[in-house]
Amino acid sequence: MIKSIVEIENLSFSYPDGTPALKNISLKIAQGEKVGIVGPNGAGKSTFLLHLNGIYRGTGFVRIDGLDIADKNLSVIRRKVGIIFQDPDNQLFMPTVFDDVAFGPINMQYDRERAVRASEEALQKVEMGYASKRTSHHLSYGEKKRVSIATVLSMSPELIAFDEPTSNLDPKARNHLMDLINKLERTIIIASHDLGMIYEICGRTMVLDRGALVADGATAQILADKAFLKKHNLL
Numbered sequence: 001m002i003k004s005i006v007e008i009e010n011l012s013f014s015y016p017d018g019t020p021a022l023k024n025i026s027l028k029i030a031q032g033e034k035v036g037i038v039g040p041n042g043a044g045k046s047t048f049l050l051h052l053n054g055i056y057r058g059t060g061f062v063r064i065d066g067l068d069i070a071d072k073n074l075s076v077i078r079r080k081v082g083i084i085f086q087d088p089d090n091q092l093f094m095p096t097v098f099d100d101v102a103f104g105p106i107n108m109q110y111d112r113e114r115a116v117r118a119s120e121e122a123l124q125k126v127e128m129g130y131a132s133k134r135t136s137h138h139l140s141y142g143e144k145k146r147v148s149i150a151t152v153l154s155m156s157p158e159l160i161a162f163d164e165p166t167s168n169l170d171p172k173a174r175n176h177l178m179d180l181i182n183k184l185e186r187t188i189i190i191a192s193h194d195l196g197m198i199y200e201i202c203g204r205t206m207v208l209d210r211g212a213l214v215a216d217g218a219t220a221q222i223l224a225d226k227a228f229l230k231k232h233n234l235l
């Protein structure tokens with residue numbers, strides 16, 4: 001039996017101002033699955049992803065590879081789960097692009113040579129090697145998006161959660177990224193409004209609406225149900 005890398009039971013979360021964002025979500029994701037998360041603006045997609053490595057903690061249970069999200073497990077869980085944030089400005093904070101991409105490997109105590117190699121490879125994968133010495137905050141939005149993807153690829157986590165990975169990418173970069181994600185032998189979770197990408201990459205799709213999981217099934221089946229898609233602002 002393939003093991004579950006994510007197990008979530010009755011997860012609910014409200015922001016400190018009282019806004020409810022996730023309501024009673026239960027699901028399992030098997031190792032190696034590629035899962036899409038779709039739903040209207042404000043549905044809770046980003047909030048959900050941020051629960052996968054303990055950035056947010058709701059009520060209920062979140063387990064990663066059998067480990068509860070708890071202070072004592074966080075350093076291990078954060079090696080297993082890499083999250084690429086929706087807004088790249090939240091991901092990039094070092095003086096140069098290279099330093100941003102090498103931050104994770106150095107933090108994980110890779111030796112210098114291995115950290116440099118992993119960072120160069122990750123930048124090449126998103127075709128941003130040319131910007132290695134530049135200042136991250138001077139890049140265009142799409143370039144920042146690509147570099148933020150590299151900051152996670154450089155650590156090769158077992159599970160990679162992408163929040164709107166194709167937003168602001170030019171068509172060539174989008175196709176290139178889709179090829180890259182397709183080839184990654186990892187567990188992949190992608191929150192996006194780019195249904196074409198979800199269709200190409202994810203065999204399974206979850207639909208969130210107003211914090212609730214309203215569908216979880218085969219992508220082809222979910223995307224074929226026009227009435228359902230319209231009801232949830234997906235068409």
Ligand SMILES: Nc1ncnc2c1ncn2[C@@H]1O[C@H](COP(=O)(O)OP(=O)(O)OP(=O)(O)O)[C@@H](O)[C@H]1O
Nearest residue numbers: 015017019020021040041042043044045046047048
């Ligand atoms: N820091 C915050 N404080 C209060 N409420 C928040 C905060 N961040 C998000 N929310 C609210 O939580 C809900 C879920 O937001 P979230 O960003 O998870 O949605 P989303 O599905 O990712 O939307 P989008 O498609 O626009 O990216 C929304 O009602 C949003 O207004």
Ligand SMILES: [Mg+2]
Nearest residue numbers: 045046047086
């Ligand atoms: Mg979002």
